[in-house]
Amino acid sequence: MPNYKKKKHHSQHKHGHQTKSTKKDCENDDDTLQSGWSKLYEIKTSEMMGRYLVATKPIKPGDVLIEESPLVVGPPTEYGPVCLGCLKKVVFPQSQCKCPGCHWPICSQPCEKLNQDHGHTNFECNFLREKNVVQFIEKYGDNDLKVAYEIIFPLRCLLLKLHDKSKWEQLMEMEAHNDIRKNITWLWTRNQTRIVNRIRNEWKIDDFTEEEIHTVCGIIEVNCFEVGHEGAKGRALYPTSFLMAHDCSSNSTHTDNPENFSMQIRAMRDIKKGESITVNYGYILMGTLKRRERLNMGKFFWCACQRCSDPTEFGTYCSALKCSSCSNGILLSTNPLDQQAEWKCLKCSHTIEAKHISSMLDKLFDQLDSIDPHDVKGQEMFIERYGNILGSNHYLILSAKYDLCQLYGRAEDFLVDSLSEDLLKHKEDYCRDVLKVVKVLEPGLSRVKGIVMYELHVPLLLLAGQRLRKEQINKSEFMKCLKEVVSLLEESSKILKMEPGQKEQEMAHGAEMALMTLKLQKLL
């Protein structure tokens, strides 16, 4: 299905942004050697995608393409009361700590993240105090409180119009897709009642027009990144990173620093000169039908990338369903770029309408989603129950396996020392199943790959030791296993070291410690 958007108002930017290059990149380039900075990309425009970034020279895996502070950061949607400084949850109305200026609840006295450029600025504090918005917060119930905190992010964007013209102009450069969004009645009405009417009618803030508020809502929906980690989650807009186009098998990745929400975009694999630089707006372990539906609902375009165009998704078959009419047949979409195209068995030609597939996938997704992420037995039951309908590489099965490969060894009752040989083998199998697919869908320095590689080293190392002791394998077979362990540890530590999240940092550290221990034991 083609993308119907028109991009009339985008001017073509010919300049590349100044970006930091890695040492490796500098070594190949005299200019860069002198400055330490390099223009790695330029901005181009296409009818279908609007503006997007294109490499102006060959880029290596791990090269940093963009590193920047946010323009604005705010609370997520549907989340509830958070500290206006650090975005950590606060318990309302019990919270004792209040911002000394506007009296909104904060996490501690003082929260050191108050008065930051992109968050609860002095300007915002004075503005909220003058309008006495806290009076509403104090009388709201749970639902209204969630809405009130959802307004903070658009309000922060709008306040730039009053106190930071240059940032406001940068924001107004971003796509809002008002023409498309106006025709999505539920979305426009939701924004009208939850955001526009609250700001203008209830909070009596008349500094912004309805159109301006809707536009800011659109800019957020189209361009914002979900940021933060456990404890402090948020949404943020960045001056340059928003330009990255989407690809379901992207060549770059993004991470935000939990301390200050600064954004880093890095290449995951080799990018050729002239190739577009892409990130994945979604989640790698999701099948084409639902992935495209989500991208269209959330980002307002129908993706037609190579992965979406290929019914087998590069031979991974991660959307394929088992045929109920014959044995060993599998069903695939007859045209993955058409959401309505029927699905057909490759063996017996049995067909099913796309709408039935879609509603079944929704039901199964809801079931998987309702399982506590720490519930080993629940996830196992999901695989057992639906493995016969969904293919073994199906993305819903792989999602459960991805959770399980991290749970075995960590979850209560499944700590690593208590895992039987069978369960260790089970963990190994799940890791291998996920890794096989992720290596194809996200080759290179992929975070998911780094995590699974780290997880895989555990059963391999323990099983090899047990088997050597029981004389089920000899020394040279043991050394062969160790070789795989070492390569997994080296690769996962290389990938995860680049990720600022605490979990990834701990794994990278764990991988390095494991390598050191092997060296000390003179096994390497």
Ligand SMILES: C[S@@+](CC[C@H](N)C(=O)[O-])C[C@H]1O[C@@H](n2cnc3c(N)ncnc32)[C@H](O)[C@@H]1O
């Ligand atoms: C975050 S913005 C990216 C910057 C945008 N192209 C611009 O010019 O402002 C996201 C929007 O870019 C467009 N876009 C990004 N990736 C695309 C893709 N793979 N195919 C079609 N449109 C895409 C869509 O219009 C989407 O809503």
